Amino acid sequence: MSEPVQSPGIDPRGPRFAAWITTVVLAVVLLTSSGWLLAVQAVIFAVGAFVGLKYAPYGFLYRTFLRAPVNRRWGPPSELEAEAPPRFAQGVGFAFAVVGAVGYLSGGWVVGLIATAFAFIAAFLNAAFGYCLGCQVYLLIQRFVKRSTSDKGVTA
Structure with a gap:
């Protein structure tokens, strides 16, 4: 059985840019308790996690408006990163966003608040410091x- 073909990697600046937008969206959700806005963010997380970062809306914005015109000044990224850890992180964000949206929309605002706060903290850490909690969890699981x-192959 052959190994699946892996992409050469992604520009790590894209997920960090997406984390900035996500941080702002989640801050608005925390301030307004908008379950519908959180549901939209859940869909955005789902696209990144289940379809691929190439198709994620925030990634599209990064490639179209920042990377393409600025790439001449910035140049290519110094190194690429594997896509799997950020996709896993998007899946974790999706789970928290779904729980939060259901909480807000069903009247359980405390559940919505807590789930959104966890997602907000993770997004902020990635945006501000480049520390992706979901990516770290992915690597630990691996x-x-x-x-x-x-x-399993070792016998005592």
């Missing part, structure tokens, strides 16, 4: 899976 599968 290490655990790799270790547990390699331990």
Whole structure:
């Protein structure tokens, strides 16, 4: 069985740009308790997680309005990163956004507030410091899976 073909990687500035927009959207949700706005953000997370970052709306904005015209000044990224960790992070964001939207829209504003706050913190950490919590969780899971599968062949 052959290994799946992996893309060469993504520009890490794209997910960070998306995190800035997400941070603003989630701040508005926290201030307004808008379950509908959070539901829209959930759809945006879903596109990035399940269809691919290439099709994510914020990624499109980055490529169209920032990377393309500014790329002559910025140049290409110094290194590319794997797409899987940020896609996983989008999936985590999707889960929190769905829980939050359901909470807000069903009258459980505390659930909405807590779920949105967790997503906001993660987005802000990525935007401001380049620290992707979801990516780190993905890497931890990968290490655990790799270790547990390699331990299966070992007998005591």
